[in-house]
Amino acid sequence: MAWDVRPTTDLEEFVDAVGAISHYFGSERNLERAERFGKVLPRERMHAAFDGARIVGGAGAFPFQLTVPGGPIACAGVTVVGVLPTHRRRGVLTAMMRTQLDDVRNRGEPIAALWASEEMIYRRYGYGLASFVGEIELASGYSGLREGPDPSASSRLITLEEAKALIPPVYDRVRASTPGMFERTQPWWDLRNLDDPPDRRQGGGVKNALFLELGGKPAAYALYRLYPKFEQGSAAGHLEVIEAVADGPVATRELWRVLLDMDWKASVKAFLLPIDHPLQHQLSYPRRMRMRIGDGLWVRLVDVGAALSARAYCGEGPVVFEVEDSFLPENAGRWRLAGGTAERTEDDPDLALDVGELGSTYLGGFTFAELVRAGVVRELKEGGAARADAVFVTAAPKPWCPEIF
Numbered sequence: 001m002a003w004d005v006r007p008t009t010d011l012e013e014f015v016d017a018v019g020a021i022s023h024y025f026g027s028e029r030n031l032e033r034a035e036r037f038g039k040v041l042p043r044e045r046m047h048a049a050f051d052g053a054r055i056v057g058g059a060g061a062f063p064f065q066l067t068v069p070g071g072p073i074a075c076a077g078v079t080v081v082g083v084l085p086t087h088r089r090r091g092v093l094t095a096m097m098r099t100q101l102d103d104v105r106n107r108g109e110p111i112a113a114l115w116a117s118e119e120m121i122y123r124r125y126g127y128g129l130a131s132f133v134g135e136i137e138l139a140s141g142y143s144g145l146r147e148g149p150d151p152s153a154s155s156r157l158i159t160l161e162e163a164k165a166l167i168p169p170v171y172d173r174v175r176a177s178t179p180g181m182f183e184r185t186q187p188w189w190d191l192r193n194l195d196d197p198p199d200r201r202q203g204g205g206v207k208n209a210l211f212l213e214l215g216g217k218p219a220a221y222a223l224y225r226l227y228p229k230f231e232q233g234s235a236a237g238h239l240e241v242i243e244a245v246a247d248g249p250v251a252t253r254e255l256w257r258v259l260l261d262m263d264w265k266a267s268v269k270a271f272l273l274p275i276d277h278p279l280q281h282q283l284s285y286p287r288r289m290r291m292r293i294g295d296g297l298w299v300r301l302v303d304v305g306a307a308l309s310a311r312a313y314c315g316e317g318p319v320v321f322e323v324e325d326s327f328l329p330e331n332a333g334r335w336r337l338a339g340g341t342a343e344r345t346e347d348d349p350d351l352a353l354d355v356g357e358l359g360s361t362y363l364g365g366f367t368f369a370e371l372v373r374a375g376v377v378r379e380l381k382e383g384g385a386a387r388a389d390a391v392f393v394t395a396a397p398k399p400w401c402p403e404i405f
């Protein structure tokens with residue numbers, strides 16, 4: 001069956017389209033909440049799938065500026081994707097993905113990115129695993145740092161209201177050079193990061209904001225929550241780091257020192273860390289971080305030529321790719337990347353790969369050599385992966401997206 005998919009045009013449609021995913025979160029229909037959500041997700045970026053007059057699925061796309069190697073570019077931040085249980089496995093998602101990707105391409109956004117609820121879903125639409133995230137649980141007895149405190153560091157607790165002015169500039173400085181981070185608008189900060197509705201605390205205390213300066217200059221911040229608990233007279237609770245962003249190594253170390261040294265807890269937990277987190281080199285007992293790795297951002301090159309030409313490279317090339325793209329066949333074929341520009345070519349290819357694997361390398365999260373070793377990229381000329389990596393690998397940190405959107 002061909003499903004009718006189109007952007008929502010009013011609040012009623014918007015709330016019903018978002019309602020498909022809200023169903024799985026156990027939330028009730030709420031116009032007021034949908035109106036607030038509309039401040040970060042424009043109505044025309046929310047697609048609805050119709051069965052007759054009824055909305056049975058929805059898929060949104062935030063208009064992001066996402067940092068890639070070299071700086072920020074336009075990116076569709078795919079979000080609130082859902083199909084009602086009455087209509088699943090009948091092609092509704094596939095219809096929505098097609099309409100959404102066409103829309104993204106027409107808007108001139110060369111890439112799309114998302115967090116997947118399940119890793120099985122999005123490869124078929126051309127997304128590739130583009131970054132990892134690490135989660136840690138560090139027991140309090142093993143949270144010492146190799147270096148002593150820096151005398152120029154001073155920290156203070158601030159209110160969430162004060163945080164609205166103080167922390168975005170720090171985030172923006174780190175964002176500028178970290179692939180995977182996206183620009184947050186003021187409504188985004190207000191609604192998503194610096195809001196603290198009691199029904200979202202999940203048994204924890206209030207959201208706290210910690211602000212750190214080095215030599216009197218803003219350098220880092222953390223948002224965290226305490227889960228206090230005592231067992232047989234001893235602290236058994238934990239501190240959960242919601243987000244800790246620091247500009248540079250000393251700021252990172254001193255920010256985490258405050259978090260790790262806090263009293264009345266048995267451990268510190270954090271969930272969305274970059275896997276090359278400097279803390280691994282700063283802690284006396286890095287093994288005790290117990291970092292568990294999972295998939296982070298998935299990236300889709302929506303317009304291969306424009307996307308490859310949009311990021312910065314370390315090497316000149318050329319390197320030639322034979323790209324497969326069954327979902328968006330207009331991307332398929334041979335692409336030559338030289339001097340930072342990608343063009344169609346008849347030259348012999350170095351590598352053959354699916355567009356999803358280009359997504360995996362796009363932010364710098366994975367190398368072509370790794371993907372050849374995994375058997376998901378084929379080397380058609382000897383040394384092709386090494387040549388491609390010499391072009392792609394930059395000095396940027398591993399891609400990191402600190403927030404599930």
Ligand SMILES: CC(C)(COP(=O)(O)OP(=O)(O)OC[C@H]1O[C@@H](n2cnc3c(N)ncnc32)[C@H](O)[C@@H]1OP(=O)(O)O)[C@@H](O)C(=O)NCCC(=O)NCCS
Nearest residue numbers: 024081082083088089090091092093094115116117118120
């Ligand atoms: C995941 C979800 C959106 C899929 O929607 P759907 O309309 O059932 O998907 P489609 O019918 O278009 O499926 C397309 C293909 O993907 C497969 N697929 C879809 N969801 C899948 C899943 N969770 N696991 C494995 N395969 C899946 C289907 O089997 C189908 O395969 P086929 O083409 O080989 O037959 C829907 O089940 C849902 O809303 N789930 C709960 C919310 C959720 O996880 N949303 C995603 C947020 S990131």
